[in-house]
Amino acid sequence: MEEEFRALLKRVRAELVSSAEFSAYERLLALVRTDTRAARDALAGVLTAPEQPLWAREIAAFVLGGKGDRRAFETLVLLLNYREPVRCATAAHALARLRDPRTGRAAAALATNPLRTAYALYPVRLLTELRAPESVPALLSTLERLLAARDHCWPVARACVEGLGVLGDRRAEAALVAAREHERLRPAAVAALARLGGPGGGRQGAGSGSST
Structure with a gap:
């Protein structure tokens, strides 16, 4: 401290x-x-x-x-x-x-607020550190929204990918496989999938992925 x-x-x-x-x-x-x-x-x-x-x-x-x-x-x-x-x-x-005990809920609310995505980086990182019950659902929700959005907000999306790898929850596998298709997220997604140990961890995406 x-x-x-x-x-x-x-x-x-x-x-x-x-x-x-x-x-x-x-x-x-x-x-x-x-x-x-x-x-x-x-x-x-x-x-x-x-x-x-x-x-x-x-x-x-x-x-x-x-x-x-x-x-x-x-x-x-x-x-x-x-x-x-x-x-x-x-x-x-x-x-x-x-x-x-209120911290996980508060951080999840901030991370998943679509109007505050630009400020979500540290709530996402905090959720990863807390390993709270809200952590995986909030990171998944945020990542899936950003992957579908026109503005992917790469730093926040990358933090979600990295966090889901650290948390090691198999519920994240499909979202991480989708993240792997984006060039800017691919290294983090591959590493996260490897930590999950699931089938997706050994496959590379066929496409070149989006970088915009």
Whole structure:
């Protein structure tokens, strides 16, 4: 957790521009370093208090998530679906360690939302790491939709293929065979099928596949 937290602090510090922001940043770090029940309650207060900057909520949620404090859940899910990938990555890291039973459902809802596909990469990766009951159905649903779509959103589709290989569920075989027909997904799909150990793992697609 230390390496990720240091990277978070370095990024946030680079965003600060005023003396008031630097002072608020130092006060927040003082709470983090104190690590008492009262300090945790104060960090939880940052998540719900009005007019708190996003960076303050992000630091507080990351710290609480790492300590297994479920008060961080809602903020971390919000950040998991944020427009900046670096914040999505930070939130996914903390959610994986929070171990809140709601996380799988939340990540699945974000991954399968067709209106938010551009932001689905980290929810997909989180579902793979969680190995939750929702993981395989959500990854399958997302991959099948992307394979049929005009815009395949290759990074998300590839993450689904890789995740399904890691999860090793034979329900994914047909979708992985279909993914193998796309040039940009073929290496990941072949590797995933090999991990499944099914008949599809040893066959190469006859066509050249689509790359558009």
